[in-house]
Amino acid sequence: xxxxxxDRILDSALxxxxxxxxxxxxxxDLAVDLGITKQAILYHYSSKEAxxxxxxxxxxxxxxxxxSGAANPQARGFERIEDLVRATFSxxxxxxxxxxxxxxxxxxxxxxxxxxxxxxxxxLGDAVRFVEAEMAAGRFxxxxxxxxxxxxxxxxxxxxxxxxxxxxxxxxxxxxxxxRARRETIEFLRAALIAD
Amino acid sequence: xxxxxxDRILDSALxxxxxxxxxxxxxxDLAVDLGITKQAILYHYSSKEAxxxxxxxxxxxxxxxxxSGAANPQARGFERIEDLVRATFSxxxxxxxxxxxxxxxxxxxxxxxxxxxxxxxxxLGDAVRFVEAEMAAGRFxxxxxxxxxxxxxxxxxxxxxxxxxxxxxxxxxxxxxxxRARRETIEFLRAALIAD
DNA sequence: ATAAATACTTACCATTTGGTAAGTATTCTG
DNA sequence: CAGAATACTTACCAAATGGTAAGTATTTAT
Numbered sequence: 001x002x003x004x005x006x007d008r009i010l011d012s013a014l015x016x017x018x019x020x021x022x023x024x025x026x027x028x029d030l031a032v033d034l035g036i037t038k039q040a041i042l043y044h045y046s047s048k049e050a051x052x053x054x055x056x057x058x059x060x061x062x063x064x065x066x067x068s069g070a071a072n073p074q075a076r077g078f079e080r081i082e083d084l085v086r087a088t089f090s091x092x093x094x095x096x097x098x099x100x101x102x103x104x105x106x107x108x109x110x111x112x113x114x115x116x117x118x119x120x121x122x123x124l125g126d127a128v129r130f131v132e133a134e135m136a137a138g139r140f141x142x143x144x145x146x147x148x149x150x151x152x153x154x155x156x157x158x159x160x161x162x163x164x165x166x167x168x169x170x171x172x173x174x175x176x177x178x179x180r181a182r183r184e185t186i187e188f189l190r191a192a193l194i195a196d
Numbered sequence: 197x198x199x200x201x202x203d204r205i206l207d208s209a210l211x212x213x214x215x216x217x218x219x220x221x222x223x224x225d226l227a228v229d230l231g232i233t234k235q236a237i238l239y240h241y242s243s244k245e246a247x248x249x250x251x252x253x254x255x256x257x258x259x260x261x262x263x264s265g266a267a268n269p270q271a272r273g274f275e276r277i278e279d280l281v282r283a284t285f286s287x288x289x290x291x292x293x294x295x296x297x298x299x300x301x302x303x304x305x306x307x308x309x310x311x312x313x314x315x316x317x318x319x320l321g322d323a324v325r326f327v328e329a330e331m332a333a334g335r336f337x338x339x340x341x342x343x344x345x346x347x348x349x350x351x352x353x354x355x356x357x358x359x360x361x362x363x364x365x366x367x368x369x370x371x372x373x374x375x376r377a378r379r380e381t382i383e384f385l386r387a388a389l390i391a392d
Numbered sequence: 393a394t395a396a397a398t399a400c401t402t403a404c405c406a407t408t409t410g411g412t413a414a415g416t417a418t419t420c421t422g
Numbered sequence: 423c424a425g426a427a428t429a430c431t432t433a434c435c436a437a438a439t440g441g442t443a444a445g446t447a448t449t450t451a452t
Binding site for chain 2: 398399400401402
Binding site: 020021023024103105106107108113116117120121124128141143144146147148149150151152153154155156157158159161162164165166167168169170171180181184185187188189191192193196 | 299301313316320339352361364367377387
């Protein structure tokens with residue numbers, strides 16, 4: 001590996017954009033952090049927005065591989081949901097910046113969100129088909145699949161990435177609480193999903 | 197009412213901070229929007245951060261009154277949750293910037309989030325006691341009350357305020373979809389909460 | 393009538409920011 | 423070994439940004 005600077009920039013940018021926000025992170029901040037000059041960044045990525053797009057691509061890939069790695073095609077019914085929730089929480093603990101960036105971009109829209117939306121719609125399409133099949137098999141409660149997924153997505157990502165709300169509830173966002181939050185989220189979803 | 201400029205600034209700032217973000221909104225933008233000069237803003241609010249704190253206070257008040265206005269103390273069990281979810285969706289449709297700002301601040305932490313946290317912890321304390329009472333009465337499923345609230349909060353606010361995720365699911369975030377999302381979210385929560 | 397407070401505006405300003413231009417050291421290629 | 427591509431750095435820069443200083447018109451208080 002000759003340099004790896006390009007990858008180091010990408011990693012730092014993902015961490016900074018995902019945790020502190022895009023506007024709150026200047027190229028100079030990143031450069032100082034990396035011990036290089038701002039122009040080195042602009043050599044590898046033609047503009048700040050181009051860098052953002054690259055970080056989004058990386059984040060989507062990481063999220064995708066985390067989820068597809070967890071999705072055991074053998075698993076049926078709620079087991080599969082459980083696997084996915086576990087994987088999501090694991091990612092939130094290991095690399096909070098990835099989910100942070102996804103949330104950030106999905107909220108503010110703009111040019112960059114188009115890429116994210118199209119990348120995620122593939123995953124979501126699979127998910128919709130899975131949920132529909134489970135409903136048809138009578139294992140999941142009958143609800144509108146897409147709305148259901150939106151609620152599940154919001155609940156999981158929200159619980160996994162909202163430390164301030166946890167603090168307001170009197171829970172410290174440490175690892176132990178996160179583990180408990182994961183367990184409770186799974187129970188919550190189990191109750192909501194499984195057909196009587 | 198002599199001027200009202202102070203209030204107009206506050207309204208515009210809440211809308212801009214809540215929808216586009218704090219960093220993404222410059223005082224010049226706000227000033228042009230209002231047809232005044234930037235220095236008029238700094239006359240009423242000593243700094244941009246002071247303005248942010250004022251908008252947070254306003255947003256918390258609006259959220260609080262929307263929720264307390266909906267909370268019928270007579271209502272028991274799931275009815276009360278339903279009222280609250282309806283009120284939250286109504287607020288999301290009427291003034292999306294309020295929930296937007298709450299989410300924004302709760303995510304990024306910082307100085308301002310302390311005020312929000314303390315203001316919200318009162319509401320959440322009431323909510324925790326309510327949920328505990330319902331569990332004790334056997335009307336709600338037994339789950340950890342605070343984690344449950346976190347999941348409910350995340351699901352509702354997420355569904356109500358994530359247009360991009362809705363788009364990725366192939367749903368246009370218009371009023372009709374929002375009404376459907378509300379109905380489905382309520383059904384989802386009903387299934388998750390109500391004890392067998 | 394005069395002083396003083398209120399509600400601004402015009403005029404600046406230092407810093408930060410994303411970005412360009414040009415130079416330099418190093419490595420690869422013919 | 424010459425030249426070209428790669429991977430940077432130093433040197434700038436125009437625009438934007440939050441904020442200060444000072445002036446002005448209007449209303450209020452004495």
